[in-house]
Amino acid sequence: MDYTISKSISFVESDKHLLLLNLKDNRYYSLDELGSMILTMIHTGEKQNRIINEIIAKYEVDYDTAVLDYNNFCKELYRKGLLV
Amino acid sequence: MSIYKRIINPLFNEKILTIMSVITGVLSAVLNLSRPILFGLIVDSLIVGKHERLVYLIIIYAFSWVFTWSLSILVQYLCSKVSQKILMDLRNKVFAHYLALPFIKVENIKQGKMESIIMSDLPGWTNIYGTVLAQVVHSIAQLIGAVIAMSNVNVYLTIIIIPFLVLSFIIPWFMRKKLQKISYDTQESKANTLEGLTGMIQGIQDLISLSKETWGKKIFKNSTQRIYHNEIKQDILSSYLRISGSISETAAYILILSVGSILIYHGEIAIGELITVLATIELLFYPVRSAGELFGSIQYSIGAASRVWEFLDIPIKTNDTNPTSSFEFENVNFNYSIEKQTLTDITFSVNHGELIVVVGESGSGKSTLLKLIAGLYTPTDGTIRYFNDDIVGKKAVVWQEPFLYNVPLRENLSFNASFNEGEINLKVKELNLDMLINSLPEKYNTIVRNNGGNFSGGQKRRLAILRAILLNPNLLILDEPTGGLDKANKIVINTEISKTENVTRIVSTHDYDIAERADRVIVLANGKIVEMGEPKKLLAVKGAFFKLFFNNKGD
Incomplete structure (x- = not known):
């Protein structure tokens, strides 16, 4: 499934992580390297397949693991209202 | 006469x-x-x-x-x-x-x-x-x-x-x-x-x-x-x-x-x-x-x-300022000319060993503030007080466009002071400069030409930071040290700045990376301090600091 970033989300990237702020509830979230990569790619409009391929290439995992990680991460963010 | x-x-x-x-x-x-x-x-x-x-x-x-x-x-x-x-x-x-x-x-x-x-x-x-x-x-x-x-x-x-x-x-x-x-x-x-x-x-x-x-x-x-x-x-x-x-x-x-x-x-x-x-x-x-x-x-x-x-006949400066690692600004104003005030009513203090990051849009007065801290300018009004007189004031500065002189690299780094190659090589590695130094025809004895024209902007910046660190300062001033650098070099420099201990570090930047590591952030706008405090606390108020760095301001 393809996601987009919620309009209530504001973020800034640093060399260590990606810092997210949900403007609706004023809660900050810090994403690790993989999370930062996925969210940045979603922000630039990349499709699911492209993101999964990038995870496979960068972290040398199999396809199923990459899909699982991607889905788990996005569902969590969707549940928190950070992705739509 | x-x-x-x-x-x-x-x-x-x-x-x-x-x-x-x-x-x-x-x-x-x-x-x-x-x-x-x-x-x-x-x-x-x-x-x-x-x-x-x-x-x-x-x-x-x-x-x-x-x-x-x-x-x-x-x-x-x-x-x-x-x-x-x-x-x-x-x-x-x-x-x-x-x-x-x-x-x-x-x-x-x-x-x-x-x-x-x-x-x-x-x-x-x-x-x-x-x-x-x-x-x-x-x-x-x-x-x-x-x-x-x-x-x-x-x-x-x-x-x-x-x-x-x-x-x-x-x-x-x-x-x-x-x-x-x-x-x-x-x-x-x-x-x-x-x-x-x-x-x-x-x-x-x-x-x-x-x-x-x-x-x-x-x-x-x-x-x-x-x-x-x-x-x-x-x-x-x-x-x-x-x-x-x-x-x-x-x-x-x-x-x-x-x-x-x-x-x-x-x-x-x-x-x-x-x-x-x-x-x-x-x-x-x-x-x-x-x-x-x-x-x-x-x-x-x-x-x-x-x-x-x-x-x-141009009068020379009357007193030499020797900045120390802890100081305070009290109602400092500064202007280059009568028509335009560059900095207005600047008040803040810095303790020894703190990492202070100055942020703001281009032209907000960051570099001018750094020049005042470095003692290059004197306030038009107000007072700058330096403390810790017992610690010999030893400042080092890296400006946005650092200059490398037309002398051997060794002299550029040490200004003819003693040069302990073993000690320096450690810092060279930390700043990711070892490959560069080893690639030079005569290593540290290579003559730098044309203001370091044979080095890239990032290499020059890292060499200037190395030079500053080798001075063993207790006050380190860095003006946009990562401006225009790639991510890898930014990480190298930011890591070096944040891990340098027992040294007061004043850094002006447009990068969030170093700002979030600061003990305190000073936010300048139109020559005035509009926000000041720990980065986390500033993020919580979603004020000027937040608006400078976050992509969606929620306006």
């Missing part, structure tokens, strides 16, 4: 050399004067047939030339030594004055002005102590000697010459202001050309890549045209002075020849006496003949010296 006093002043520091130059100059002039007298005696001996005396006189005549040549070389050597010594001292004085100026004045000095003062104006000025000093000493001694010698030969003929001599001196004297002005203009146009050329050379990359060579050529041509016109004006005025001297001399010569012939005809003087007088006129008018050139040179020197004095 009058300009003439100021011109003579440097000679007082070279008393012995100057006195020796004057004595040898006078001796040389006396020898010059002896020749027409000898010549007259030789003619008289020839007429009366005293051959033995004639031989002696010819030998003395020949020796007088040998002595003259020897003294001439000696005079030139001494005068050259005087002028070169004065030039060397003045160059050092000018550079020391430049370094002692308030930084704001240094920033306002036109591009190329220092080069033009040191390499063009100063030699133009001190030329007076070399060739001109020799010429003046020689001329004055010769003039006085010739008048005395001539009056001993024939008082009547000497009196006839005096009005012509006076006239020859009066004309250049009245023209001196005009010549001084033209000389100043010539020197000014030369300096402007040099200043413009320096700017063009520095901006050559933009000029060529924007294909604006025609514009560059036009600007340069205009400035060379100004030199051309001023030089011609100066040459014409100098030759006018030369000719006026020559006319007086010729008139005096003709008059003496006529009056002398009449006197010989009436048997009142001998032929040898007239020949002596005629030959002495040559020596008498030598100073007059060279008066034009002499005046030209003196006025040229005054013109050049005036530009140097204008610079030396």
Whole structure:
């Protein structure tokens, strides 16, 4: 499934992580390297397949693991209202 | 102090050399004067047939030339030594004055002005102590000697010459202001050309890549045209002075020849006496003949010296600020000019070892604030207090565009202080510079050319940070240390800054990476502090700090 970033989300990237702020509830979230990569790619409009391929290439995992990680991460963010 | 006093002043520091130059100059002039007298005696001996005396006189005549040549070389050597010594001292004085100026004045000095003062104006000025000093000493001694010698030969003929001599001196004297002005203009146009050329050379990359060579050529041509016109004006005025001297001399010569012939005809003087007088006129008018050139040179020197004095009269800074690692700003205002206030009511304090990050849009006053902290500027109003006086203030600064000097890399990093390669190699590795250093043909001994033109922007920045860290500072100021760098280099630099312990670090930046690691962040907008505090707390209020970095402001 393809996601987009919620309009209530504001973020800034640093060399260590990606810092997210949900403007609706004023809660900050810090994403690790993989999370930062996925969210940045979603922000630039990349499709699911492209993101999964990038995870496979960068972290040398199999396809199923990459899909699982991607889905788990996005569902969590969707549940928190950070992705739509 | 009058300009003439100021011109003579440097000679007082070279008393012995100057006195020796004057004595040898006078001796040389006396020898010059002896020749027409000898010549007259030789003619008289020839007429009366005293051959033995004639031989002696010819030998003395020949020796007088040998002595003259020897003294001439000696005079030139001494005068050259005087002028070169004065030039060397003045160059050092000018550079020391430049370094002692308030930084704001240094920033306002036109591009190329220092080069033009040191390499063009100063030699133009001190030329007076070399060739001109020799010429003046020689001329004055010769003039006085010739008048005395001539009056001993024939008082009547000497009196006839005096009005012509006076006239020859009066004309250049009245023209001196005009010549001084033209000389100043010539020197000014030369300096402007040099200043413009320096700017063009520095901006050559933009000029060529924007294909604006025609514009560059036009600007340069205009400035060379100004030199051309001023030089011609100066040459014409100098030759006018030369000719006026020559006319007086010729008139005096003709008059003496006529009056002398009449006197010989009436048997009142001998032929040898007239020949002596005629030959002495040559020596008498030598100073007059060279008066034009002499005046030209003196006025040229005054013109050049005036530009140097204008610079030396800029007041130096009254007190040296030595920033320490903890300090406070209280209601500090700063402005470059009366019209525009750059920083307004800045109040904050810094404790030893803190990492303070200054953020704000471009033009918000970040670099100005850093220059105040570094002690380069002094506040227009308000107070900066430095604490921890017991810790010797040792600051190191890395500006946005760091400069690498045209010396070996080793010297660029250490400024000739001790250089422990083993210790330095550790820092080199941390800053990811080891591959670069190893790739250099002579490692640390490689000469850096053209302000580090053979290094990339990132490499130069990291080398400058290395240089700053090697100074073991307790106050480290970094102006946009990661600006324009790739992510990998940003991480290297940010890690180095944040892990440097027991050092107060003041960093201006546009990067969130280093801002989030700060103990405190100062947010500037339009020269005012609009927010200050820990980055987490500032994020919580979603104010100016948040708006600077987060992509969606939620407006």
